[in-house]
Amino acid sequence: MAPYGDDITEGIPYVLSNPPTGATNYSATGEAYDIAIAGLPFFLAASDDSPYRRVTAQYRKQQIDQTREPGEQTLTGWWLRSQSSFHLGAGAKFFEPAQDESLRFQFTASKGLNIWTRGQITLLDDTASFYTGSVGTTYETQLLGVNDGTDNCVLISDSTDLKKKTSGGTTTTYTQTGTASRIFSVTTDGKRYFFVNTTKVHRGNISGTTSDTEIYNLGSTATRATIRYVKQRLIVAIGPAIYELNPNASSATALPTALYTHPNPDWVWSSIAEGPQAIYISGYDPSGSSSSVFKITLDPTTPNSLGFPTLNIPTVVIDLPENEFIYDFDVYLGEYAVLATSKGARVGVANANGDITYGPLLYKDKPSYGIAFRDTYAFVTTQIDGEAGLARIDLSTTVFSNLLFFPYTWDLVASGTASSALQVAFFGTSNRAAFTVGNDVWAEDTANKVTSGYLQTGFVRYNTLEDKIYKFLTPRFDTTDGGMDVYSIAADGSVVSIGTYPQGSEVDQIGIPYPATPQQYLGFKFVFSRSSTDTSKGPLFTGYQVKTLPSIPRQRLIQYPVFCYDHEMDKFNNAVGYEGSAYSRMSQLEQVENVGDTVRVEDFRTGESYLGLIEELDFVNRTPTDKRFSGFGGTLLITIRTI
Helix, strand or coil, X not given: CCCCCCCCCCCCCCCXXXXXXXXXXXXXXXXXXXXXXXXEEEEECCCCCCCCEEXXXXXXXXXXXXXXXXXXXXXXXXXXXXXXXXXXXXXXXXXXXXXXXXXXXXXXEEECEECCCCCCXXXXXXXXXXXXXXXXXXXXXXXXXXXXXXXXXXXXXXXXXXXXXXXXXXXXXXXXXXXXXXXXXXXXXXXXXXXXXXXEEEEEECCCCCEEEEEEECCCCCCCEEEEEECCEEEEXXXXXXXXXXXXXXXXXXXXXXXXXXXXXXXXXXXXXXCCCCEEEEEECCCCCCEXXXXXXXXXXXXXXXXXXXXXXXXXXXXXXXXXCEEEEEEECCCEEEEEECCEEEEEEECCCCCEEECCCCCECCCCCCEEEECCEEEEEEEEXXXXXXXXXXXXXXXXXXXXXXXXXXXXXXXXXXXXXXXXXXXXXXXXXEEEECCEEEEEEEEEECCEEEEECCEECCCCCCCEEXXXXXXXXXXXXXXXXXXXXXXXXXXXXXXXXXXXXXXXXXXXXXXXXXXXXXEEEEEEEECCCCCCCCCEEEEEEEEEEECCCCCEEEEEEEXXXXXXXXXCCCEEECCCHHHHHHHHHHHHHHHCCEXXXXXXXXXXXXXXXXXXXXXXXXXXCCCCCEEEEEEEEEEXXXX
């Protein structure tokens, strides 16, 4: 993050030069002086024309709004901060719109909320268990969205079984030809499915007959494999080797010569994807620290046996930082590359040559495993607050200019689970999502909203570290179809309830009782609850406003009118001074003023002693009206700003 801007309430630093020559104390000599400034003694000359004054210095700058449209800077009195849209996602610790325009529409975290519609937040759909996998298995369930010509469905691999389950819940089990074994990976060309198990590659029809055909014999027992239908080609990675297969093969033929074999026999090919210029395949060394994405380009001059351009040898286009592994990789709309890694999720872009530039981790320390796309969003499996769920990434815009950082937040969650989501898919052409949790499948429950969700705002600090008094919070919240609880979040992480609004109640301005003391910054948490009468509905949130006052030590302007003559006499008739002493004292003060140094001010009448700055010197040459004063001199008006 870029450093924050000027502090509008910042006091002047204690030391402005080194050493502080003006901070010298006066050494008493027995004369009854009234004050001393920078070690120079003076008699006060307070009068009606030149009084001794103490005035509170201005501590708030005038608010000036230079934008076309009037905003909060147009208003006087309160310090205001408001937020009316949240569509640029989570991840902002501080709500400081002055630092970057995008921060106006970000927040810290959310769960169970749809934040993507500009100007409003609503509850997300709930989820429910959709399929329970075989008990006691240790495999990873595969999930693939398809349409069988009639229904939107998902294909589910359950150990040795491959099942089709419609959005309505109807289940069809496909029959493996030959000896059934564990299914590693499943893909589709839209009409047919392909899967690879421990010994064979199978092909079958999504609709119609439930039996399949063995089209390739692996020749040995595999321990890992990945298969994808990309660019009208069937690509399979078995162990460290990559093969191009004929999707129309009619029998269990032997594998062709490998296109490429990674020199590391333990290398894991984790995903295969397609872009406009290349086929991509990602992998990692599970026993090492490296992870890469390779691109496979086409040689149009040499067709293969299927009449397609020959595939070139893979070359590396992405190397991830050490100890970060790619679990899934996919390209969307020919441009956006999404990486699900052991550290979180990244987004990159592909250029005309098929090379990829990727950005920073959108979120950290939350391993992500699977990717699916819908509309302008990427959905990535991960773990959210200890529960399996999805992160949603908006690929239509970036958060910060010139950075590959895209808006994200948490999406669907399998409530009550205690693991990570692994695979994600959509039911055919619909927008209904499903994801795997262990061996089970959870699906979006489009008939019900989640029971509750929360939004945590960024900390509001008004671009200054000075303490503020947070007085009022005004949520914009329609409780017609649900309720809301409001909490304050202090800098130490303390979360305290400051308001509860049941369904149908009126939401008004909320006093902020905690923290009661001034704070550098304060955040808020809004908890939404769905309708108690209609579980398909929830409340509507459109923003909030905070009212705050600065709480800083006040500086004062103290005006000292003093006599400054060559010859002076105290009230006990002790004579002091010499020819030129008035000009000498005045010149010394002017030198300190020019340097901008601090001065020690001592008021012998009150016992007050403090450091200050000379705000203004005003000397008027006058004939002395008192016989105690003579020679060159006059009245010196010294204005001091306390610090």
